[in-house]
Amino acid sequence: MDVEVPTRTLVEALVSEDGVVEAGELYEVADALGMSDQQVRLCVKRLVDEGKFTVEGRGRRAVLRMTPQALRAAEPDVEFVRFMYRQDAGEARWDEVWHLVAFAVPESRRPARDALRDAIVRLGGAALHSGLYVSPHDWEELVEGEAARLGVLPAVTFLTSTDLRVGRERSPAALAARLWPLDEVAARHERLAEVARVRLRRLTEGASHVDLLRIAVELAAEFTRAVEPDPLLPPVLLPQPWAGTRARALVARCWAALAERATGLPALFRTYGDAVPRPR
Structure with missing residues (x-):
């Protein structure tokens, strides 16, 4: 299953902890994702024009450096990810408020x-x-x-x-189904689960460093696409079994497999790796 990865997402995903992107690696991963060199060059130019990156050198030997302000803004919300998995594990129960x-x-x-x-x-x-x-x-x-x-x-x-009622409806689960687009949220997670299953299979078959980076970028892009519109409702308010719980468990397995097989992953993936619990 193919994953649509915006070029901007690819560039920002490959930033190291010190804010650097090696152009050679960027172009290799972009090529693996089916992006053209021109597509990457135009994206880098836009990011430089926006003041998010500076560039030293030319072509595939260039080095991109993220500006300090952009680096701070790009930091993922680790606590949000931790809460997501704690709730999936039943460790953050709803107080019915x-x-x-x-x-x-x-x-x-x-x-x-x-x-x-x-x-x-x-x-x-x-x-x-x-x-x-x-x-x-x-x-x-x-x-x-x-x-x-x-x-x-x-x-x-x-x-x-503690007493919310809409019309005659006061059942918390029924209210949640009425107020939030749960079918749409579930569909996004079902797609994420399928993407994660395919990537997990590829990880068990062996992959080069560029392939590992490609898988990590694809997972990050699809994970973001699924969780950004997710209100992260407590499990008691959701249909069971919930697609989000299954999908995130598969992503955790992928992240663990990446951690075992890859060295020198960019900062984003080490950050997510620290936030996502290791499968038991």
Whole structure:
């Protein structure tokens, strides 16, 4: 099963811990992924123009260096990944408290209002009504930080409830199925599981260093595609067995196999390797 990997994702995935990408390795992995040299060159130029990288040298002997600001921004949210796997293992149980956020940002601050709404959805919130969102997680600090950054914190209200009802529906699992697009989230994880199964098979058959990097990049791209829209609801709110749990378990096996077979993996993969539990 092929995986669509954006060229920008490939470049950023190959950054070492000291912020360096060797152009020779970049072009080799890009070629393995079916990307042209021109495609890579144009992407590198855009990244340089955006101030995210500098380039020393030319062609395949060049060295790309990520700027300190871009390096900090590109750090993966390790705690998010750890929480994901802890919840899958039943180590982060839901306390049956719903966390609600309401905001009334005036039309004159529409860009900030839209940005706050996008941030709330990105954090896993579901809309109950216009300007009113809910999550089963203790997310107040994260939402408050986004609202403060956007300068709209005074317009935001936080509250919790153990008695959420929509119409006549008050069953937590039924509410979750109604409020979040669980079928779509599950479909993304089913694809991730299939990608991971195929890569795990390839890893057991043996692979060159470039092949290992290609597999790692493909896994990272598909993993991101699956988990970014996932609200990470507690298992008690999800259909069982849940596709996300199965997919993430397969990814953990792939990561363990990569760690056994590869040396000198870029920083991103060592970071994920530390966050993802080793299969027992």
